[in-house]
Amino acid sequence: MEFYASCPEGFESALADELKRLGLSHVRRLKGRATFEGELEEGYRACLWSRLASRVFVVLGRFEAQDADELYDSVYDIAWESIVRPGATIAITARGVTEQLRNTRFSALRAKDALCDRLAETTGRRADVDAADPDVHLLLSLRQRRASISLDLSGDPLFKRLPPAATRAGEGAHVLRPDYAALVLAQVGWTALCERELTADDYENEALPTLIDASCAGGGLLLEAVNILTDRAPGAARERWGFEGWQLHDAVLWEQLLAEAREREAAARERQARIVAVDIDPAARKTAERMVKCAGYKRFVDFCAAKPATVLDHAGAVAGAALVADTTETPLSLMHDAMTLIGELRRAPELASAPVAALTRDGLLARALHAEPERSIAVMPNNEEAALEVWPSLDHAAAAFEAATSADAEEQTADAQGEAADTLMPEPTATLDLGDGKPLPVLIPESEQFANRLRKNARLRRKWAKREGVSCYRVYDADLPDYSAAIDLYEGCPQTPGRWLVIAEYAAPKTIDPALAQARMLDILAIAPRILDVPAEHVHAKARMRSRGGSQYGKQGAGKGASGERANIARRRLPLIEEGGLTFAVNFDDYLDVGIFLDHRVTRNLVREHAKQARRFLNLFAYTGTATCYAADGGVEETVTVDLSNTYLDWAERNMRQNGFVGPQHHFVRDDVLAWIRDQRQTRNRWDLIFVDPPTFSNSSKMGRRTWDVQRDHVELLAGVSRLLAQGGHAIFSCNLRGFRPETRKLARAGVVLEDITAQTIPEDFARNQKVHHCYIVRRLPIEDAMAEVGFSAEEIAERVEELRNPEARKPRAAVPAHAQAGNGKPKKKKFYASKPKGK
Numbered sequence: 001m002e003f004y005a006s007c008p009e010g011f012e013s014a015l016a017d018e019l020k021r022l023g024l025s026h027v028r029r030l031k032g033r034a035t036f037e038g039e040l041e042e043g044y045r046a047c048l049w050s051r052l053a054s055r056v057f058v059v060l061g062r063f064e065a066q067d068a069d070e071l072y073d074s075v076y077d078i079a080w081e082s083i084v085r086p087g088a089t090i091a092i093t094a095r096g097v098t099e100q101l102r103n104t105r106f107s108a109l110r111a112k113d114a115l116c117d118r119l120a121e122t123t124g125r126r127a128d129v130d131a132a133d134p135d136v137h138l139l140l141s142l143r144q145r146r147a148s149i150s151l152d153l154s155g156d157p158l159f160k161r162l163p164p165a166a167t168r169a170g171e172g173a174h175v176l177r178p179d180y181a182a183l184v185l186a187q188v189g190w191t192a193l194c195e196r197e198l199t200a201d202d203y204e205n206e207a208l209p210t211l212i213d214a215s216c217a218g219g220g221l222l223l224e225a226v227n228i229l230t231d232r233a234p235g236a237a238r239e240r241w242g243f244e245g246w247q248l249h250d251a252v253l254w255e256q257l258l259a260e261a262r263e264r265e266a267a268a269r270e271r272q273a274r275i276v277a278v279d280i281d282p283a284a285r286k287t288a289e290r291m292v293k294c295a296g297y298k299r300f301v302d303f304c305a306a307k308p309a310t311v312l313d314h315a316g317a318v319a320g321a322a323l324v325a326d327t328t329e330t331p332l333s334l335m336h337d338a339m340t341l342i343g344e345l346r347r348a349p350e351l352a353s354a355p356v357a358a359l360t361r362d363g364l365l366a367r368a369l370h371a372e373p374e375r376s377i378a379v380m381p382n383n384e385e386a387a388l389e390v391w392p393s394l395d396h397a398a399a400a401f402e403a404a405t406s407a408d409a410e411e412q413t414a415d416a417q418g419e420a421a422d423t424l425m426p427e428p429t430a431t432l433d434l435g436d437g438k439p440l441p442v443l444i445p446e447s448e449q450f451a452n453r454l455r456k457n458a459r460l461r462r463k464w465a466k467r468e469g470v471s472c473y474r475v476y477d478a479d480l481p482d483y484s485a486a487i488d489l490y491e492g493c494p495q496t497p498g499r500w501l502v503i504a505e506y507a508a509p510k511t512i513d514p515a516l517a518q519a520r521m522l523d524i525l526a527i528a529p530r531i532l533d534v535p536a537e538h539v540h541a542k543a544r545m546r547s548r549g550g551s552q553y554g555k556q557g558a559g560k561g562a563s564g565e566r567a568n569i570a571r572r573r574l575p576l577i578e579e580g581g582l583t584f585a586v587n588f589d590d591y592l593d594v595g596i597f598l599d600h601r602v603t604r605n606l607v608r609e610h611a612k613q614a615r616r617f618l619n620l621f622a623y624t625g626t627a628t629c630y631a632a633d634g635g636v637e638e639t640v641t642v643d644l645s646n647t648y649l650d651w652a653e654r655n656m657r658q659n660g661f662v663g664p665q666h667h668f669v670r671d672d673v674l675a676w677i678r679d680q681r682q683t684r685n686r687w688d689l690i691f692v693d694p695p696t697f698s699n700s701s702k703m704g705r706r707t708w709d710v711q712r713d714h715v716e717l718l719a720g721v722s723r724l725l726a727q728g729g730h731a732i733f734s735c736n737l738r739g740f741r742p743e744t745r746k747l748a749r750a751g752v753v754l755e756d757i758t759a760q761t762i763p764e765d766f767a768r769n770q771k772v773h774h775c776y777i778v779r780r781l782p783i784e785d786a787m788a789e790v791g792f793s794a795e796e797i798a799e800r801v802e803e804l805r806n807p808e809a810r811k812p813r814a815a816v817p818a819h820a821q822a823g824n825g826k827p828k829k830k831k832f833y834a835s836k837p838k839g840k
Contacts, residue, residue: 135245176220188322219288231268339368614688625652
């Protein structure tokens with residue numbers, strides 16, 4: 001019989017080796033699969049014991065299939081009555097195309113018709129189709145003019161073998177798939193270590209084969225390692241197989257193989273080994289502990305603190321060792337510590353015999369280990385690009401190094417010897433002395449310059465903050481171009497004491513090596529908390545773009561509290577900070593920005609000062625309502641807070657309530673701001689003070705077909721805002737587009753004038769970046785006065801006045817562009833927010 005085992009890309013070589021170890025013959029490695037030949041027992045053995053295969057297929061036939069008719073005839077000629085068990089349901093999946101068969105669904109349907117017609121002709125009964133859960137799953141493969149059809153012996157994919165209790169325990173967490181875990185463990189020879197017979201010296205020294213998982217993530221590697229140690233067949237617990245609907249299935253033979261597997265597992269109870277697990281991320285370690293406990297493997301795994309000395313103490317004497325890690329889901333803020341831990345463990349003399357295999361996304365582990373990997377395998381765990389990188393043990397590397405650089409290797413050039421030495425042997429680790437007596441390993445030696453600059457900045461900022469009464473401020477803002485990041489320090493108020501760092505990386509230019517930029521960022525993440533005295537768990541890494549576009553409210557990605565956030569934002573426990581005598585909730589986990597823009601500290605105070613002469617206040621694009629809190633603190637009688645996000649409105653209401661501003665006079669409106677302004681212009685609602693701080697760009701689906709671009713749309717926005725001002729009122733407009741240029745002439749034609757107050761609103765801690773935001777006072781004037789103020793000629797002013805007096809003479813309006821078409825066009829019910837004017 002002809003069989004093949006399918007697998008993810010990158011697994012082929014390891015899978016072929018595994019099948020050979022299982023005793024299968026004629027094993028051949030192909031892309032995405034490995035083929036083999038044998039009897040029924042060999043197919044069963046692959047199903048039962050392969051840890052790397054996704055599925056196992058038996059090839060039923062190969063034939064010509066140039067067109068649909070030839071495909072039908074060829075499939076019909078196969079003796080399906082002797083293949084498909086009577087009463088079994090079927091499903092056929094097609095892959096590939098030929099010149100005439102271009103649609104895989106049609107090809108599968110044609111093959112199914114042929115199969116069913118054959119069964120109807122020979123048995124008098126057509127097979128029932130169950131596409132979701134068939135008893136017999138067939139795969140039709142098409143290529144050029146040829147086709148093959150195979151039966152899936154597996155049923156469900158073979159990697160679906162996590163214990164049910166562990167699956168429930170790890171729900172929502174990153175748990176490495178068992179086949180990927182098996183691939184990692186295969187690279188370090190864990191199976192051979194488990195099978196090793198201990199010597200008398202080993203017993204005397206209490207030395208055992210040892211596996212150290214230095215980044216245990218969700219516990220996937222640990223579960224697979226225990227299964228290998230206990231010699232538990234990966235398919236032994238499966239209750240249903242694809243071959244059960246096959247007429248050639250031999251239940252007696254299958255039961256014999258299961259009995260053999262049980263005997264092997266019983267014999268493996270005598271095995272002895274240590275598995276030590278750590279993780280820099282406490283949350284990941286807790287998930288791994290829960291997974292291991294629920295799987296019933298707690299006695300096999302020793303969890304300990306993520307410190308090299310502690311790990312080595314728990315490992316004890318080793319009789320062969322291996323070091324593995326899965327860093328694909330390690331938070332960026334903890335990555336440096338994870339890399340340092342792995343590097344120090346690899347260089348420990350006690351683990352000189354240990355090869356290293358790690359799943360990583362960025363290639364930075366080579367910098368931490370100061371040696372290029374012996375091999376790198378491109379893989380796709382969780383459908384995301386990653387690499388499985390493998391380093392030999394230091395003992396092996398030293399031997400190879402000696403061989404590569406020995407005097408006997410005369411045929412090698414000096415350059416070749418030097419290259420071999422660089423590849424095999426690790427370089428010395430660079431460390432920094434930060435003055436606390438604890439040398440800090442770094443990936444880039446030049447990071448000492450960053451440390452010196454940050455130390456100087458911190459000292460100066462600390463004095464300034466104390467003098468000004470500021471507790472949250474920017475410490476560093478890309479002062480050194482190579483270390484392009486912003487570092488903000490937040491101090492909690494008495495209710496939630498603590499210190500937090502938000503380190504936002506600016507996107508590196510395309511000319512910079514991404515791996516080098518990432519290494520510098522990891523050094524920043526390691527150095528900053530040490531200098532600024534912030535616990536590692538309170539360091540939050542973000543990625544920020546220095547671009548013309550992008551929403552300032554963008555989601556950070558896999559935040560810890562993003563799920564169901566609106567439902568609990570009002571009562572969720574968040575850190576509280578103080579600014580200007582007010583208290584605000586901040587969220588460091590879920591979004592690029594934390595809930596308050598520190599560069600608007602002066603602007604918010606300006607809102608409070610202006611609010612002292614106002615009765616009604618309007619906050620547009622309100623975000624978390626911090627400006628509304630300042631206006632309420634300034635004494636306004638009524639506030640209206642408008643934003644498109646329900647989450648941010650709930651957050652704004654929480655901030656207001658936190659500061660004692662509650663009551664029916666404070667309104668929170670969820671709406672598209674431009675559409676809402678158009679509606680309000682038709683009402684009597686007017687405001688004495690308006691604060692407008694729009695995002696640079698937005699394409700939220702809540703806006704319907706329209707998009708928002710502050711440069712493109714600010715004239716429409718400010719013209720509308722000016723019509724909502726009460727007599728003598730004004731607005732404060734701010735935006736964070738670095739290259740923003742107000743269209744003053746267009747605004748003047750609408751009777752709107754701007755006073756640029758940017759310079760006086762930039763706080764001292766943002767002084768290095770004068771373009772961090774732009775800020776203006778917006779006033780409405782008679783059109784003649786506004787146009788004269790910006791330099792229009794008398795003729796242009798007269799022409800504009802005449803145009804307004806004679807609407808018929810105006811140029812016809814252009815069609816509304818798609819980006820400006822809002823919502824579904826339904827009229828909205830008007831609401832009075834502000835106090836009604838006296839009289840009628």
